Each structure stands twice: as structure tokens, then as C-alpha cells.
Amino acid sequence: MTPSPFAQIVTVASYEIRKYIRGRRLLGMLILLGLIVGLFVGLPPALGIKYASTPDAFVSTFATFSGLLVVLGGVLFAADSLVSEHEKRTGYFLFPNPVRREVLVLGKIAASLLVCTAVLSLYYGAAAIAALVITGSLTWDVGLSYVYTLGYMTAVVGVAYLLSALLKGTVAATVLTFFLFTLIFAIVGGILPRANVEPWFIPTSASGIIANALGGAAVRPGPGGGDVGFVPDPATSLLVFAGYAIAGGILAILLYRRRELAS
Amino acid sequence: MEAVVEQPTTHDAPVHLEGLGKEYGHFTALKALDLTVAQGTSLGFLGPNGAGKSTTIKIMTNLIRPSRGRASLFGIDVRREPTRALARIGAVIETPEFYGYLSPLETLAYAGRLRGMSSKDLHSRSEAVLKEVKLTDWADHRIQEFSKGMKQRLAIAQSLLNEPDLLILDEPTSGLDPRGMAEVRDVIKSLKDQGRTIFMSSHLLGEVQEVCDDVALLNHGELLIRGSVRELSRGADTSIIQATFLHPATQGDLEALAALPGVGEVKASGDSTVDLRISGGEEGQARVLEAMIGRGLKVITYRPLGSSLEQLYLDRIQESDRL
Numbered sequence: 001m002t003p004s005p006f007a008q009i010v011t012v013a014s015y016e017i018r019k020y021i022r023g024r025r026l027l028g029m030l031i032l033l034g035l036i037v038g039l040f041v042g043l044p045p046a047l048g049i050k051y052a053s054t055p056d057a058f059v060s061t062f063a064t065f066s067g068l069l070v071v072l073g074g075v076l077f078a079a080d081s082l083v084s085e086h087e088k089r090t091g092y093f094l095f096p097n098p099v100r101r102e103v104l105v106l107g108k109i110a111a112s113l114l115v116c117t118a119v120l121s122l123y124y125g126a127a128a129i130a131a132l133v134i135t136g137s138l139t140w141d142v143g144l145s146y147v148y149t150l151g152y153m154t155a156v157v158g159v160a161y162l163l164s165a166l167l168k169g170t171v172a173a174t175v176l177t178f179f180l181f182t183l184i185f186a187i188v189g190g191i192l193p194r195a196n197v198e199p200w201f202i203p204t205s206a207s208g209i210i211a212n213a214l215g216g217a218a219v220r221p222g223p224g225g226g227d228v229g230f231v232p233d234p235a236t237s238l239l240v241f242a243g244y245a246i247a248g249g250i251l252a253i254l255l256y257r258r259r260e261l262a263s
Numbered sequence: 264m265e266a267v268v269e270q271p272t273t274h275d276a277p278v279h280l281e282g283l284g285k286e287y288g289h290f291t292a293l294k295a296l297d298l299t300v301a302q303g304t305s306l307g308f309l310g311p312n313g314a315g316k317s318t319t320i321k322i323m324t325n326l327i328r329p330s331r332g333r334a335s336l337f338g339i340d341v342r343r344e345p346t347r348a349l350a351r352i353g354a355v356i357e358t359p360e361f362y363g364y365l366s367p368l369e370t371l372a373y374a375g376r377l378r379g380m381s382s383k384d385l386h387s388r389s390e391a392v393l394k395e396v397k398l399t400d401w402a403d404h405r406i407q408e409f410s411k412g413m414k415q416r417l418a419i420a421q422s423l424l425n426e427p428d429l430l431i432l433d434e435p436t437s438g439l440d441p442r443g444m445a446e447v448r449d450v451i452k453s454l455k456d457q458g459r460t461i462f463m464s465s466h467l468l469g470e471v472q473e474v475c476d477d478v479a480l481l482n483h484g485e486l487l488i489r490g491s492v493r494e495l496s497r498g499a500d501t502s503i504i505q506a507t508f509l510h511p512a513t514q515g516d517l518e519a520l521a522a523l524p525g526v527g528e529v530k531a532s533g534d535s536t537v538d539l540r541i542s543g544g545e546e547g548q549a550r551v552l553e554a555m556i557g558r559g560l561k562v563i564t565y566r567p568l569g570s571s572l573e574q575l576y577l578d579r580i581q582e583s584d585r586l
Binding site: 001002006007008011014015018019022023088089090091092093095096097099100238258260261262 | 315321326327345346365369378
């Protein structure tokens with residue numbers, strides 16, 4: 001008897017996670033994460049610079065890189081998940097099984113969210129431990145910044161899945177996901193205020209709350225150089241993240257249900 | 264269209280295709296295909312490249328959508344209820360790729376869990392199917408090390424995992440060496456003997472003749488012939504016969520043979536060997552042999568070149584291409 005859709009989602013997610021672990025993407029991400037933490041903790045004493053005195057200020061240096069880690073997570077653990085079944089022809093094995101496409105997409109999304117959450121949790125965990133050891137205290141703001149980072153991550157994963165369902169090649173899907181969040185959204189978010197439009201709906205602008213939660217102003221480059229970017233309030237930002245995550249996920253399912261494995 | 268054998272009409276048949284059509288832009292890959300395969304039948308799905316065989320199989324396995332018509336497996340519409348429709352089938356489509364980071368055992372476990380197989384069944388069936396396709400020694404190796412032939416064997420193994428009532432095979436021996444091809448044919452024949460329904464596309468007519476009861480011939484997306492292998496072979500009107508004589512035939516002998524009723528072409532293919540294109544089925548072949556003996560030609564061998572089904576196939580494809 002065919003198992004329930006939930007059981008199938010769990011099966012798909014578990015094999016996807018295995019893919020990330022065995023494919024060494026997770027290892028690469030963890031090495032990068034270790035490098036960032038090592039530099040933040042090791043470089044100041046090596047250069048004779050004092051650490052920040054408050055936990056919020058200390059963790060805010062970590063938070064400036066959490067957005068990039070989120071995007072890398074989306075690129076490595078989401079952007080090629082759907083399109084690779086077509087491009088690498090593994091769909092010929094997977095699709096003739098009695099499993100709905102939406103179940104496959106949901107299972108893969110679950111795996112991406114879990115792996116990205118694990119990576120970001122390690123990052124924030126390391127930052128929190130370092131802050132506790134170095135400054136001797138910790139605030140709830142660190143937890144809030146972590147939650148906002150997870151919110152931003154869901155938006156990035158949602159959009160990455162939409163691109164993965166839409167595009168024909170893994171390279172196109174991964175490259176576009178990366179540049180969309182590191183360049184295109186940032187440019188649009190930088191230009192719109194000059195036309196007196198508040199870019200509250202741009203996820204990279206909304207991601208400013210990750211640093212803002214720790215008291216740091218979100219500074220992002222505009223077209224004419226560095227500029228203080230617009231950051232919506234936390235509630236709006238979270239709604240924007242949820243909007244991108246849900247819309248991206250639903251559109252990915254709808255597109256993938258209709259996508260044919262023709263060649 | 265020549266229908267030698269009437270198609271079963273039950274809508275609960277393992278395979279029931281009704282007015283199935285598929286267009287890719289302006290290209291018509293499949294035109295209103297009607298085809299039913301009864302329980303326990305093994306059908307060879309024949310046709311040249313681009314005939315529409317893979318398109319049909321992809322529609323049957325929910326990889327692509329039909330532009331019109333309906334594909335049902337065991338009476339369940341594949342498009343509307345893919346999960347139920349695909350539950351009782353095993354399929355090999357083209358040469359599938361597998362996840363390189365998994366081993367054959369893990370790959371089978373993935374497919375088995377999606378199908379709801381218990382751990383106990385999965386263990387015993389995985390062992391059995393890997394043994395059947397001679398991959399036991401590779402059960403724990405990563406698939407990224409595998410050759411195309413090994414992947415094809417694994418594809419056959421995963422299609423057999425759930426002991427399917429219907430096996431859909433698209434060129435199942437593609438990529439295999441001659442021994443591997445023979446082994447896969449044996450596996451298919453044993454499944455046929457167990458009463459399972461088999462729907463197999465192939466370019467290899469000999470393979471189809473060896474494995475299948477029925478054939479359906481497709482070209483340009485249209486069904487040209489559907490019937491039993493035996494009836495079609497017997498009913499094939501034209502054959503190429505190669506005759507070898509004890510002594511070389513003279514020019515006069517060749518001209519006399521060419522003048523016989525039913526003989527279309529006579530071609531010397533060696534000193535003592537002649538190829539004759541003979542129409543009139545087995546009766547026609549017997550008449551020509553009698554005439555040869557009557558002329559005093561000492562016939563050592565008299566045998567068809569290729570099968571009569573092959574000749575029928577070529578004739579029908581040529582005829583269809585001319586239209």
C-alpha cells in the first residue's frame with residue numbers, strides 16, 4: 001500500500017539530506033562557517049584590537065555575514081534541487097514511483113530548510129558562545145537576530161525553489177539565485193528610495209532587521225556608493241519573508257507539477 | 264490499419280490508451296493512439312526512432328501530459344490519479360540515471376519506501392532483484408562508479424522490486440552487452456511465465472519475437488499493426504529467402520526463378536547462393552522450392568533471411584513513410 005503523503009515527504013527529505021552530506025556541500029559550508037567564526041574570534045587579538053564590549057555589538061559583526069550565509073545556503077541546498085532531476089535524468093528513476101510531484105517538492109523543501117537551519121544554528125550558536133565567553137553576558141537580541149535570519153532563509157529557499165522549478169539548467173538556477181539576492185535585489189532596494197518608494201517588499205531590504213535587532217544600522221551599498229538602506233519594521237519584514245517563502249514554494253509546486261520530463 | 268487480433272476492450276485492463284495524442288509545438292509525436300493490453304499479455308511496442316514509442320511510455324508513467332486522450336493503468340487514469348495508477352507498475356524508461364551518492368541497496372530502499380514496502384520485504388526483495396540482475400557484489404558500492412550497463416541492470420532491478428503486475432520497459436536491453444541482453448530477456452520471460460503483464464518497447468525485432476506474445480507497430484505516431492507475433496509472422500506476405508545450391512545456378516535458372524509467380528526479385532549473392540524476394544507467405548515459399556527442385560537444382564539450404572516479422576515491419580514502415 002502506498003504510504004501517506006507525509007511519510008513520503010519524510011522519505012524524500014531524508015534522502016535529500018543524505019545527498020547534501022555525501023555530496024560534501026554541507027562539509028564545504030561548515031568549513032566556510034568555521035573560517036568566518038575563526039576570523040572574527042582570532043583576528044582581533046592577533047591585530048591587537050579589542051573585542052566589542054557588549055554581546056549585541058559582538059554578535060552584530062557575525063550578523064553582518066549571516067545574510068551571505070543564508071544566500072549561500074539557498075544556492076547550495078535549494079537552487080538545483082528540482083532542476084537537477086531533469087538535467088541529470090534522475091527523474092526517470094524518481095517520477096514513475098507512486099508519488100505526487102508536490103510531495104517531492106515539499107520533501108525537498110523540508111530538507112533544504114532543515115539543513116540551512118542547522119548551518120545557521122551552528123553559526124549563531126558559535127557566535128553566542130563566543131559572546132558569552134568574551135563579554136561575559138548574552139541578550140535576547142541575539143536570539144531575535146537568529147530568528148530573523150531563519151525568516152530570511154525561508155524567503156531565500158522559497159525563491160530558490162521557484163527558480164529551480166522554472167529554469168532548465170542547474171547552473172542558471174544557482175547563479176540566478178546567488179545574484180538575485182546579492183546584487184539584483186540590493187540594487188533595486190537601493191534605487192527605489194531615490195524615487196521616493198520605500199522598498200519594504202524587497203527581501204534584502206527586509207533582511208536589515210537581522211543586524212538592526214542587535215542595534216547596528218543596516219548599511220548596504222547603493223548605486224552611487226555606500227548608503228544607509230531602508231529597513232522595514234520587524235513585523236513587516238517577517239511578513240515579507242513569509243510572503244516570498246510561501247509564494248515561492250506554491251509557485252514552485254504548481255510549475256513542477258506541470259513540468260514534463262521530455263528529453 | 265491492420266488489426267489481426269481484436270484488442271481487449273475492458274477499461275480495467277493493465278493498459279488502456281484511448282485517443283492518446285501528443286504535440287510538441289507544431290510537431291505531432293502521437294496521433295490518437297488506441298491500444299489495450301490484456302492481463303498476462305506481453306506486448307512488444309515496435310517502431311523506428313521518433314515513431315512515438317517513448318512518448319507513449321512517458322505519458323503512461325506520468326512523465327509528460329497527453330495533448331488529448333487518456334492513458335489508464337488497471338482502469339485508473341494516470342493523469343488524474345497518478346499515485347494509484349503507478350502503484351502496481353514497475354518501469355524502466357530510457358537509461359535512467361541514479362543518485363551517484365547512493366548504493367544500489369539504498370536506491371532500492373528509496374524506491375521501496377516511496378512505495379510503502381516494509382523493511383522486511385525491502386530487505387528480501389532487494390537481495391532477490393540484485394541477484395537476478397547480477398549486481399549482488401556491487402550492492403554497497405556508490406552508483407557513481409557504475410558503467411551504463413550496470414545502471415541499466417539496476418534500472419531493471421528497481422522495476423522488479425515491488426513485484427509489479429505491469430512492467431513497462433523502454434528499450435530494456437539498451438547499453439547491455441550480449442550476455443547482459445540475454446540475461447535481461449530471461450528475466451522478462453520468467454516474469455511473463457509468472458503471468459505478469461509486460462509492455463516493452465524495442466528496436467530489436469528478434470528480442471520482441473523471443474519475449475512477447477503480441478506486437479504493436481507504430482510509425483509517425485500512428486498504430487500500423489496490432490496482433491500476435493505468431494499470427495503476424497504467419498501472415499507476413501513477403502519474405503527474403505536465401506537458397507544455396509550444390510552447384511552454381513546458371514543465368515537461365517535465375518531467369519526461370521524470376522519468372523515464377525510470386526517471385527519479385529532474384530539476386531545472386533555468391534557462386535551458389537541466391538536471394539529471392541517471395542510473396543504469398545509460406546505457400547508461396549513452398550511453391551518456389553518445388554519449382555527449384557523441379558528444374559533439377561540441388562538445394563542444400565533454403566532459409567528466410569531475417570524473420571518474416573522483420574520483413575513485415577520493414578514493409579509497413581516503408582509503406583507508412585511513403586504516405
